[in-house]
Amino acid sequence: MQFAEIRPVVYLENATTTVFLEEPEETATYERIVTALAETALSREESKELISTLAIELYGGEDDLADKQLHG
Structure with missing residues (x-):
């Protein structure tokens, strides 16, 4: 300020x-x-999109993530 x-x-x-x-x-x-x-800096929306894309690349989709959580 x-x-x-x-x-x-x-x-x-x-x-x-x-x-x-x-x-x-x-x-x-x-x-x-x-x-x-x-x-x-990215905008709020650009940041959300980047984080989402990286999460999917690293951990797969929602089904893959739920399976990993259940079965380690």
Whole structure:
């Protein structure tokens, strides 16, 4: 989110530390990353279709899946 009256801040967290980045050069890098991810990401429907297709390829159709669940 961006607000006109507040400068952007990037919050990074990992297992041992937390960092806030506030310098424009630092936050601009993450803005570019988020923009690239948004442009690359599939839509909700495209994601559902991909997951469904992969599940069928990996596990077969519904009948195959039910059979695998029953018989291991």
